[in-house]
Amino acid sequence: MPSFPQVMDPRPILLVTQYDGGRFAGWQRQPVVRTVQGDMEIALERLCATAVPAIGAGRTDAGVHAHGQGVGVRVPERWTPATLRRAMNATLPDDIWVAEAHRMVPEFHPRRSAIARRYGYLIGTDEAARSPFRRRYEWSIRHPLDPAALQGEADSVLGEHTFRAFAVAHTAPVDDHHRCVIQHARWVERDGGWVFEVAANRFLHHMVRFLVGTMVEVAQGRRPRGTIARLLVAPDNSGTPAPAPAHGLSLREVTYPAELYADAS
Incomplete structure (x- = not known):
């Protein structure tokens, strides 16, 4: 291993990172199991x-994927964002990829x-959702979903709320x-199913998955409308x-x- 200068650049580099979470025990480094941060x-x-x-x-939890995880690093001054991105992508396993570096x-x-x-949370409602090429990234649901019920429940979460009912207890x-x-x-609605899009200033542990699981129950008639509220x-x-399952x-x-x-122009 060559010896590099160890003076760290005070300006961090943001690595916009994508990964397939299927073979990871989540983001956070752990002593025995494989994680994205560890790799x-x-x-x-x-x-x-x-x-x-x-x-x-x-x-992100075990099984959850990322198209744009923000990862901050401070590296020796010799590295530019472009050279670090290229080197990382040549070194990382094939289920992690750095899309951008700033x-x-x-x-x-x-x-x-x-x-x-x-x-984003993907749900597949057609027969092909059970294909091995889709079921790794979608929750395959056989019973139809009521679109009005789905969106009605989603509207209830807009704005500022307390989400204790949609978080794993004792994790905060x-x-x-x-x-x-x-x-x-x-x-x-998309070809073969649905995608739930949600953005917030912060999320709690399992929060999106609890919300999706609840909305699906309502949209299938198993819970009354207004359950989220x-x-x-x-x-x-x-x-x-x-x-809802992590893989979606x-x-x-x-x-x-x-x-x-x-580096903004």
Whole structure:
């Protein structure tokens, strides 16, 4: 292994990262199982000859995918965003890919600086959704869904609410208010099914999956309309349906203020 200068650039690099979450135990580094953060840090150490933390904008769960995870790194000064991106993609396993790399200002933090996160959840309702080429990324549902019920429940989450009923208990700090601001929530019909698009300033553990699982129950007539609104004032998740499967969910995009991009023209 060659010896590289160990002076770290004070300007972090943002790596916009995609991954297939099917073979990972989530984003966060763990001592035994394979994780996205762990594999990225292995690649960074190989390239930089020193340990380099990879800080993600969010901790996706086991099985959850990403089209635009924000990952912040500080590397030796010899690396530019372009050369680091090329080297990372030559080193990373084939289920992780760096789509973009940007030089950021020193104040940038991949998690705290984010002003929005956007997720998408895929549901397949046609017979072909059970194909091995789709079922890895979609929740295959055989019973029809009521479009008006889906969107009606989604409309209930817009704005600022407390989402204790849509989070795994005891995963947030005890003093966390569990409040999130939902900026966008929409069901879009697509060929062979639906996609739920949702954006917010923050998300709680399993939150999108709990919301999707509940909306599907309503759209199939198993729960009454207005279930989401009633659960938004519930003190816990004891009355919430099971979360939707992880494999249908993808972190699509993380948004940062334009002034944090040092390479902006």
